[in-house]
Amino acid sequence: MSDKPEKFIDENGLRLDGRRVDEIRPMKMEIGVLSRADGSCYLEWGKNKVLAAVYGPRELHPRRLQKADSALIRYRYNMAAFSVEDRIRPGPSRRSIEISKVSREAFEPVVLTHLYPGAVIDVFAEVLQADAGTRTAAINAACMALADAGIPMKGLVSACAVGKVDGQLVLDLNKPEDNYGDADIPMAMTSDGEITLVQMDGDVTPEEFKQAIEMCKEGCRQIMEIQKETLRNKFTKLDDVEISDD
Ligand code: ADP
Structure with a gap:
C-alpha cells in the first residue's frame, strides 16, 4: 500500500511540515569541524545531516593524471550505510556516481583551478542522515x-530543489514531496545567478520551469546568506584572537 498523502498542501497553503510553498527547511552549518582536512563543514538541513571535507590543492599522483594547466577537482558523494531507513549497500552505486559527477561540474566554473x-x-561529501535533497545539501x-x-x-x-505537488511548485522538497510529487528539479547556482547544475525528474511545463528557476534563485539567495554568515562568524572570531609578541 502506498503512503502517498491525499493532499500535500492544505487550505491555508501550508505543506505537510507546516512550511509555505516558497520556504526552505531550517538550515545550520559549522565549518572547520575536522582537524585533518584542509577544510570541512557539517550541515543540517531539515533532517538531512551531511559532512563535507576538502583536501588540497595537493600534487596529483599518479602524475599521468595531472592536468598541465589546471587543478583537477574530484568529488565523492556517498551515503552512509545507516543514512536511510533500510541499510544502503556500501560502495559506489549508479546514483552516487552520477551525483558525484554533476556535483563536481557544479563547482568547476567557480573554483580557480x-x-x-x-x-x-x-x-x-558524506551523507550521515538522508531525508530528501541530499545532493543539494552536500553541495552547500x-x-x-x-x-x-x-x-x-x-x-x-x-x-536547492524545486518540485511540484498538488499542481503547485514548492521549494526544497521534503521526503513525501520527493517520493510522491510530480517533479523534482535540483539546481545549484553562483551568487550571480549562473546555474551550474540543473537536473529534472518528472514533468513541468516550460512556464513552470521558468518559475522554478526563479523560486530556486530565491532559495539559493537565502542559503547563500547562511553560508556568508557562517564564514563571517569564523573570521570575526579569528579577528578577536589577540596576537602576542612572543
Ligand atoms: P536527493 O537526496 O538529492 O533528493 P534522490 O531524489 O535520489 O536524491 O533521493 C531522495 C531521497 O530518497 C534521499 O534523500 C533519501 O532520503 C532517499 N534515498 C535515496 N537513495 C536511497 C536508497 N538507496 N535507499 C533508501 N533511501 C534512499
Missing part, C-alpha cells in the same frame, strides 16, 4: 568546506 596546475582538490556543505580550505573561488555556490 588554473592557479594550481598539476594539483588535485578532493571533495568528500562542500562549498563551505572549499571556502574553509581557502580554495580561491569566483564566489559561493548554493543549491
Whole structure:
C-alpha cells in the first residue's frame, strides 16, 4: 500500500511540515569541524545531516593524471550505510556516481583551478542522515568546506530543489514531496545567478520551469546568506584572537 498523502498542501497553503510553498527547511552549518582536512563543514538541513571535507590543492599522483594547466577537482558523494531507513549497500552505486559527477561540474566554473596546475582538490561529501535533497545539501556543505580550505573561488555556490505537488511548485522538497510529487528539479547556482547544475525528474511545463528557476534563485539567495554568515562568524572570531609578541 502506498503512503502517498491525499493532499500535500492544505487550505491555508501550508505543506505537510507546516512550511509555505516558497520556504526552505531550517538550515545550520559549522565549518572547520575536522582537524585533518584542509577544510570541512557539517550541515543540517531539515533532517538531512551531511559532512563535507576538502583536501588540497595537493600534487596529483599518479602524475599521468595531472592536468598541465589546471587543478583537477574530484568529488565523492556517498551515503552512509545507516543514512536511510533500510541499510544502503556500501560502495559506489549508479546514483552516487552520477551525483558525484554533476556535483563536481557544479563547482568547476567557480573554483580557480588554473592557479594550481598539476594539483588535485578532493571533495568528500558524506551523507550521515538522508531525508530528501541530499545532493543539494552536500553541495552547500562542500562549498563551505572549499571556502574553509581557502580554495580561491569566483564566489559561493548554493543549491536547492524545486518540485511540484498538488499542481503547485514548492521549494526544497521534503521526503513525501520527493517520493510522491510530480517533479523534482535540483539546481545549484553562483551568487550571480549562473546555474551550474540543473537536473529534472518528472514533468513541468516550460512556464513552470521558468518559475522554478526563479523560486530556486530565491532559495539559493537565502542559503547563500547562511553560508556568508557562517564564514563571517569564523573570521570575526579569528579577528578577536589577540596576537602576542612572543
Ligand atoms: P536527493 O537526496 O538529492 O533528493 P534522490 O531524489 O535520489 O536524491 O533521493 C531522495 C531521497 O530518497 C534521499 O534523500 C533519501 O532520503 C532517499 N534515498 C535515496 N537513495 C536511497 C536508497 N538507496 N535507499 C533508501 N533511501 C534512499
